[in-house]
Amino acid sequence: MKNKIYVCFLELIGVGYKASSDIDGISLTLKLGFSHDITLKAFPSTRVYCLKPTLICCAGTNYLKVTSFAAKIKKYKPPEIYKGKGIRYRNEIIVYKQGKKNKL
Structure with a gap:
C-alpha cells in the first residue's frame, strides 16, 4: 500500500505580507x-x-x-472580516461585514 500525500494551500493577502521557505522545505519565514x-x-x-x-x-x-x-501558520494573522487581509486557506470563503456608514 502506497502512502498518500496530503496538501494544504494557504494564501497571504495584504500589502507587504510575504513568505519564504528553504530548499529542503523544513523551515518557513513569514513577514x-x-x-x-x-x-x-x-x-x-x-x-x-512557497510557490x-x-x-x-x-x-x-x-x-x-x-x-x-497549516492552522499554526494561520493563527499568526487570521483573515480580517472587514477587508479580508491575513492568511487564509485557498478554498476558504470569508463573509465580509459592512463597514461603518456616515449619516448626513
Whole structure:
C-alpha cells in the first residue's frame, strides 16, 4: 500500500505580507507586518514550500500533522472580516461585514 500525500494551500493577502521557505522545505519565514520576522520549523513528516511569495503549500504523509501546521501558520494573522487581509486557506470563503456608514 502506497502512502498518500496530503496538501494544504494557504494564501497571504495584504500589502507587504510575504513568505519564504528553504530548499529542503523544513523551515518557513513569514513577514506579516510585525517588527520581526516569524520563523517556523515544520514537523518531521511535513514539508512546507512557497510557490509564490504569497502562496504557501504544506505537504506531508500525515493528514493531522499537515492540517495542524497549516492552522499554526494561520493563527499568526487570521483573515480580517472587514477587508479580508491575513492568511487564509485557498478554498476558504470569508463573509465580509459592512463597514461603518456616515449619516448626513
